[in-house]
Amino acid sequence: MPQQRRAQLTRRAILIAAATEFDLVGYEAAALNAILRRSRTTKGAFYFHFSSKEAVAEALVEDYAAGLSALRREWLERGLDPLSTAVGLTVEAARRVERDVVLRAGLLLSCRRPGAVGDGWDGLIDRLLHESAEAGQLEPDADPAAVARVVHAGLVGAHKIGADFSGLSERFVEIWRVVLAGVAREGALGRPEILGRT
């Protein structure tokens, strides 16, 4: 195995081990030794990649941000109608966070930062709902900015309420269903299957 590839695998193993430890015992309580044991990595290999537990946390936050940016780009480039894009993108983000311990750790660590601004979801949802209104997908009396604020608050709240992340994507679907019942025009969602059971 080429050296660079091996290094990448070690880095990834450390991130997964750290994320799993953070998930189990919390960031503060997670010991470097437990992360090393879990990743089957030597101290030397660890310090080749990271200077400390804090540096691993930093990398998890960065990987999370990069992963979500890629997901957003992917959905925005699909060329779906804006309302389907808003629903599909947020629900898929929730589904990924549910399933991927590394993303989950990155999200939780991002939220712990002072002044965390929520990764710009509020701005993105606002933009997509304004585009939905322009495309005639919303009822004429619906205020896209208000709808965006309510959906964003619901998504943030659903994430805060849950004891863990299981079922997060279903809760996101439910929020969109209830909100769109009042503000989306009949048949406006280009991809109604997005609101099907997850």
Place this chain on the structure above:
Amino acid sequence: MPQQRRAQLTRRAILIAAATEFDLVGYEAAALNAILRRSRTTKGAFYFHFSSKEAVAEALVEDYAAGLSALRREWLERGLDPLSTAVGLTVEAARRVERDVVLRAGLLLSCRRPGAVGDGWDGLIDRLLHESAEAGQLEPDADPAAVARVVHAGLVGAHKIGADFSGLSERFVEIWRVVLAGVAREGALGRPEILGRT
């Protein structure tokens, strides 16, 4: 002034001073000396009421819980229709938290506790929405449990997103407006003025 009354005023002055300090610099950073200065209380008087800063925090949490219980009882006893009760009660709770630094500190300190369950708002909103459905206030195809979960998530999220609590009651009104647009029957809200501008 009778001694008991004076003791009550001192206790209240300490709670207001502590809540204000917590609001300004955060609970961890708040110094007992700063609380004493702000409350114009001697150390002796302080220790007559509280054993420590932690004990003040405990009292703020208890006063917050008691204050909200009283507010709930008050609204439930008014005998309004259940949907107006749900809207009016949550919006008034937000308005009080906005205006009252002691309640605000109690709420923030409650949220910091591990296993904080959100004061039972989820159960209360769920119950009132089921009663609204039974009273024919919701569209027949609206699922009251789902609507309750979405509203509760929105209220929690609105509180988490805001940098401070200003405008919280307006955000609550907005959530109810957007959600009820799709699920409440036309003219079902007995007190529509509750959704007027706050």
